[in-house]
Amino acid sequence: MKTIPFEVLTALTTIRDYIRWGASRFTEAKIFFGHGSVTALDEAAAIVLHTIYQPYDLAEPYLETVLTLKERQAVIDIIERRIKERKPAAYLTHEAIFAGLSFYVDERVLVPRSPIAELIEQRFEPWVDEDQVSRILDLCTGSGCIAIACSYAFPDALVDAVDLSTDALDVAEINIDNHQLSDSVKLYHSDLFQELPDTKYDVIVSNPPYVCLEEWEQLPAEFRAEPDMGFKGGYSGLDIVLRILVDADNYLAEQGILIVEVGSSAETLQDTFPNVPFYWLNFERGGDGVFLLTAEQVSQYNELFLAALKN
Numbered sequence: 001m002k003t004i005p006f007e008v009l010t011a012l013t014t015i016r017d018y019i020r021w022g023a024s025r026f027t028e029a030k031i032f033f034g035h036g037s038v039t040a041l042d043e044a045a046a047i048v049l050h051t052i053y054q055p056y057d058l059a060e061p062y063l064e065t066v067l068t069l070k071e072r073q074a075v076i077d078i079i080e081r082r083i084k085e086r087k088p089a090a091y092l093t094h095e096a097i098f099a100g101l102s103f104y105v106d107e108r109v110l111v112p113r114s115p116i117a118e119l120i121e122q123r124f125e126p127w128v129d130e131d132q133v134s135r136i137l138d139l140c141t142g143s144g145c146i147a148i149a150c151s152y153a154f155p156d157a158l159v160d161a162v163d164l165s166t167d168a169l170d171v172a173e174i175n176i177d178n179h180q181l182s183d184s185v186k187l188y189h190s191d192l193f194q195e196l197p198d199t200k201y202d203v204i205v206s207n208p209p210y211v212c213l214e215e216w217e218q219l220p221a222e223f224r225a226e227p228d229m230g231f232k233g234g235y236s237g238l239d240i241v242l243r244i245l246v247d248a249d250n251y252l253a254e255q256g257i258l259i260v261e262v263g264s265s266a267e268t269l270q271d272t273f274p275n276v277p278f279y280w281l282n283f284e285r286g287g288d289g290v291f292l293l294t295a296e297q298v299s300q301y302n303e304l305f306l307a308a309l310k311n
Contacts, residue, residue: 015052016063018072019044022079032220035088035111036096038286043089047082050093051075086221099149104174108167110230112145114207114261115287120149124203127257127292133157135199137251139192139206139244140164142230144172144185146205151184159185160199162192165229192240193247200253206244207261210289212237215264237265238272245298245305252295263289272308276301 012021022044037043049056052071067075078092090096090111096103098112099120105111123130133154138147138161147161163169169187176185188195211219211231223231233239241262248258259281262269266289270278278291 012072013066014064015048015054015058015067018067018075018079019048019063022048022075025079025083029083031083031086032222034113034220035090035222036113037089043082044079047078047089047093048075050095051078056097085225087225088222091225096143096145098145099152101145101149101152101179103143103145103148104171104178105143106171107225108165108227109143109171110226112143114146115281115283115285115290116146116205116207116259116261117149118283118285118287119205119259119281119290120146120153123153124257124259128202128255130154132255133202135201135253136160136203136205137196137199137201138162139204140208140230140240141172141187142168142207144175144187146207147172147185148175148179148181150203150205151179151181155184157184157202160188160196160201161185162188162190162196164189164191165227167227168230192243193251196251199251200256201251202253202256203259204244204248204252204256205259208240208244209233210237210241210262210265212265212268233265236268236272237262238269241265241269242305242309245293246302246309249295249298249302252298254295256295258293258295258298259290261290265289266291273301273304276304 012018023040026040026043033043049058051074081092082089088111090105091107094104096105096112099117103112134157136150136157136159141147141161141163144161147159151159169189172187176182209231210233213235216232281290
């Protein structure tokens with residue numbers, strides 16, 4: 001780890017100083033942002049505030065607070081780790097914020113960052129009547145962030161959360177316990193729908209692996225620090241997505257909706273099914289590549305989806 005001269009410890013004194021210094025170090029080192037922060041300043045602020053046990057929305061006047069020497073060294077150490085290890089900041093702090101909620105994360109799961117958070121906060125309006133939502137399914141749950149956020153948004157609903165990775169389910173269990181939602185969120189070790197009971201869901205939501213082989217090979221180091229199982233969607237990026245499209249027909253309630261994030265594979269998906277009216281959702285806070293289909297549409301185009309899967 002880089003040795004920081006003592007004069008830095010004495011010249012930089014306030015929270016604001018260390019946020020500014022951290023942003024400069026990140027820019028100098030050309031680290032990649034894409035796990036919740038979009039700028040060096042945002043990343044530095046998140047890391048510094050977490051390290052000194054302060055909230056991310058700390059009031060402006062408190063940024064002039066002078067840090068102790070011990071706090072300054074702790075901040076410097078984690079900033080230098082972020083640069084040297086090229087890991088997402090959430091793996092260093094073991095915390096990520098999703099839909100306004102705090103989640104424990106480590107290298108066993110992807111860092112929560114899906115724009116689906118915005119949809120959950122809006123309770124999937126206007127696509128469903130929240131009073132009529134009794135069952136929700138989260139496929140490829142990872143840390144459990146989508147399932148848990150859904151449970152907060154729909155407190156009277158039961159939420160099933162599925163993942164093939166036992167490591168991911170262990171992390172999801174930690175988060176369910178932390179949020180005290182074990183009565184409303186149930187975990188399944190399953191390859192998508194395979195181990196689920198015969199149940200109809202009002203909402204099926206998923207952020208599955210969707211990165212194509214060519215894109216995967218070009219991802220920055222920070223993404224490589226995450227479990228590749230959460231990224232790889234086969235040669236085209238659609239291997240998992242196609243299976244969801246085919247099997248969702250058997251699990252959606254009559255007025256249900258299917259929401260799936262396909263990210264950079266959105267164009268490939270639309271080109272594969274030019275006649276399918278995928279509704280591509282817009283987000284005020286940024287993000288794209290998330291589609292919505294109604295249960296009726298999923299059923300209507302089921303044979304088309306199945307033919308593509310077989311090919």
